[in-house]
Amino acid sequence: MYAIAVHGGAGKWRSESESATLDGVRYAAEAGQGILKQGGSALDAVVAVVAALEDNPLFNAGTGSALNVDGDAEMDAGVMVGQGLLTGNVACLQRVKNPILVARKVMEEAGHVLLAGDGALRFARGWGFEDFDPVTPRRFEDYQKKRRELLEDAGSGLPYLRRLLLCQADEQAKGTVGCVARDVHGGLAAATSTGGVTLKLAGRIGDSPVPGAGNYATKHAAASATGQGELMMRFLTTKSICDLVAAGYSAQKSVDEILARMAAEVGTDAGMIAVDTHGNIGIAHMTQDMPHAYANASQSSIVTAMRVSSH
Amino acid sequence: MYAIAVHGGAGKWRSESESATLDGVRYAAEAGQGILKQGGSALDAVVAVVAALEDNPLFNAGTGSALNVDGDAEMDAGVMVGQGLLTGNVACLQRVKNPILVARKVMEEAGHVLLAGDGALRFARGWGFEDFDPVTPRRFEDYQKKRRELLEDAGSGLPYLRRLLLCQADEQAKGTVGCVARDVHGGLAAATSTGGVTLKLAGRIGDSPVPGAGNYATKHAAASATGQGELMMRFLTTKSICDLVAAGYSAQKSVDEILARMAAEVGTDAGMIAVDTHGNIGIAHMTQDMPHAYANASQSSIVTAMRVSSH
Numbered sequence: 001m002y003a004i005a006v007h008g009g010a011g012k013w014r015s016e017s018e019s020a021t022l023d024g025v026r027y028a029a030e031a032g033q034g035i036l037k038q039g040g041s042a043l044d045a046v047v048a049v050v051a052a053l054e055d056n057p058l059f060n061a062g063t064g065s066a067l068n069v070d071g072d073a074e075m076d077a078g079v080m081v082g083q084g085l086l087t088g089n090v091a092c093l094q095r096v097k098n099p100i101l102v103a104r105k106v107m108e109e110a111g112h113v114l115l116a117g118d119g120a121l122r123f124a125r126g127w128g129f130e131d132f133d134p135v136t137p138r139r140f141e142d143y144q145k146k147r148r149e150l151l152e153d154a155g156s157g158l159p160y161l162r163r164l165l166l167c168q169a170d171e172q173a174k175g176t177v178g179c180v181a182r183d184v185h186g187g188l189a190a191a192t193s194t195g196g197v198t199l200k201l202a203g204r205i206g207d208s209p210v211p212g213a214g215n216y217a218t219k220h221a222a223a224s225a226t227g228q229g230e231l232m233m234r235f236l237t238t239k240s241i242c243d244l245v246a247a248g249y250s251a252q253k254s255v256d257e258i259l260a261r262m263a264a265e266v267g268t269d270a271g272m273i274a275v276d277t278h279g280n281i282g283i284a285h286m287t288q289d290m291p292h293a294y295a296n297a298s299q300s301s302i303v304t305a306m307r308v309s310s311h
Numbered sequence: 312m313y314a315i316a317v318h319g320g321a322g323k324w325r326s327e328s329e330s331a332t333l334d335g336v337r338y339a340a341e342a343g344q345g346i347l348k349q350g351g352s353a354l355d356a357v358v359a360v361v362a363a364l365e366d367n368p369l370f371n372a373g374t375g376s377a378l379n380v381d382g383d384a385e386m387d388a389g390v391m392v393g394q395g396l397l398t399g400n401v402a403c404l405q406r407v408k409n410p411i412l413v414a415r416k417v418m419e420e421a422g423h424v425l426l427a428g429d430g431a432l433r434f435a436r437g438w439g440f441e442d443f444d445p446v447t448p449r450r451f452e453d454y455q456k457k458r459r460e461l462l463e464d465a466g467s468g469l470p471y472l473r474r475l476l477l478c479q480a481d482e483q484a485k486g487t488v489g490c491v492a493r494d495v496h497g498g499l500a501a502a503t504s505t506g507g508v509t510l511k512l513a514g515r516i517g518d519s520p521v522p523g524a525g526n527y528a529t530k531h532a533a534a535s536a537t538g539q540g541e542l543m544m545r546f547l548t549t550k551s552i553c554d555l556v557a558a559g560y561s562a563q564k565s566v567d568e569i570l571a572r573m574a575a576e577v578g579t580d581a582g583m584i585a586v587d588t589h590g591n592i593g594i595a596h597m598t599q600d601m602p603h604a605y606a607n608a609s610q611s612s613i614v615t616a617m618r619v620s621s622h
Binding site for chain 1: 396397398402403420421422423424425426427428429430431432433434472475476479511512513514515516521522523524540541544545546547550554576577
């Protein structure tokens with residue numbers, strides 16, 4: 001009995017891209033489902049799903065990542081296996097095709113849990129990850145437009161940093177991708193990848209590569225979060241979800257409860273998916289949309305939706 | 312009613328440096344106690360304490376930080392305020408005198424929670440933090456010796472990365488510094504700073520600048536951890552301590568319980584301090600030593616020790 005859930009980022013999506021977005025999460029979920037059906041590991045499944053979404057320029061991860069204030073794609077990614085609490089993560093990683101594959105290599109080979117920046121890039125090159133430019137024309141235009149707005153807003157009299165923060169707040173972190181899975185052997189894993197938020201400061205690390213914030217797995221549950229990363233880092237969103245599951249909550253009740261607590265304590269720009277050891281899935285978001293896909297024993301054909309219907 | 316606890320890092324300290332080490336934590340704790348006695352905030356106190364320890368070359372933070380595999384001091388630091396879950400953190404930050412002051416500036420001004428590497432350095436310079444070389448002759452000799460051992464061990468036939476990991480494991484992360492405080496207004500805060508582990512890979516981020524791992528504060532408790540950072544990042548040590556306090560455990564019972572759970576699930580190279588809203592303090596470690604100092608309502612003159620006496 002396997003289970004898999006995939007998200008393509010909390011936020012507000014343009015209606016004209018809806019069908020391509022849903023195709024994207026469906027296609028990625030199918031790749032993971034195929035691995036799980038054949039008895040493959042949850043780790044292999046979540047990494048394959050996230051790599052597929054990184055390669056899809058519609059999503060804000062890998063190819064098509066959002067650009068920082070310098071116009072660079074600094075990418076964050078993390079993967080975690082529940083059994084043994086093993087995890088690997090990369091942050092502010094430039095010029096590779098699939099940050100999630102580097103994160104997995106960190107887990108397996110680095111002896112560290114999180115590598116950032118040039119050091120992460122050297123590690124990646126050392127393991128044979130080739131030079132790749134993830135910047136797409138669409139993202140570059142987006143960056144130029146927002147950068148122009150930032151500079152033109154000088155007349156408002158607000159200091160530069162204040163204007164920058166307002167630009168970032170407008171943006172939302174739409175398009176982060178994540179996957180959680182339970183394999184037929186009972187293994188749980190989570191993977192999450194993002195380009196972060198447009199116009200973020202160089203060196204800003206979000207929640208995706210921070211275990212317990214945007215990505216976490218235990219022997220009880222696996223969870224991936226999306227939204228304004230700083231909220232998850234302050235609240236420890238995915239760790240909190242896994243703790244509730246361990247305390248006996250269902251996966252769905254856990255994500256609903258954590259979202260409510262976050263709304264009360266830190267903010268509402270968040271969405272999350274989770275899976276438990278029984279293969280139950282939880283999906284919740286406070287943003288307008290969070291494209292997602294899932295399949296499990298009770299629902300073996302993949303279901304996709306732009307938002308949770310009760311939303 | 313205030314309370315303050317300070318640690319100078321879990322590990323095994325040389326006996327000849329014991330009195331200087333205890334003087335160091337006492338002097339730093341006094342600086343914090345002075346602020347708290349005058350009605351200052353827990354935030355001001357923990358930052359002052361950690362800055363004092365960063366300036367003391369005996370400890371592995373700020374001046375005297377351990378050097379990475381390239382011979383560079385890449386420093387990590389984090390600060391967090393319980394009320395509102397506000398936090399600022401820097402990672403892989405080079406050439407500043409006090410990383411904890413930059414972390415505080417990130418909390419107050421960046422709009423982000425964690426900045427790393429060159430981006431963090433640019434942020435620091437933009438806010439007036441001047442160029443400073445934190446490398447001490449003692450740390451540089453230490454680095455050269457370990458680097459030589461690493462290279463000479465080539466005859467063992469082990470691959471380079473395996474030898475590097477063995478060197479790091481020998482080292483322990485001794486000398487990380489941290490402070491937790493409760494001010495007379497009921498505010499809680501935690502601050503932690505480190506140079507990490509000698510011969511770490513460039514770009515490696517440890518637990519100190521990761522909220523919930525090496526440093527965390529809520530409205531219920533504040534906690535700081537030390538030891539092999541990767542263990543805290545996988546387990547979410549300080550978040551877990553704060554959760555236990557919220558569930559009704561005393562500060563001491565919380566750190567004892569989390570240390571026991573960590574030993575069962577991830578490993579024993581860890582130590583931690585915590586304070587709760589009532590000003591109760593918890594101190595625990597599995598390593599041989601963890602120099603520490605504390606003072607509170609029931610013990611207003613500062614107590615220092617190299618290890619918890621029941622240890």
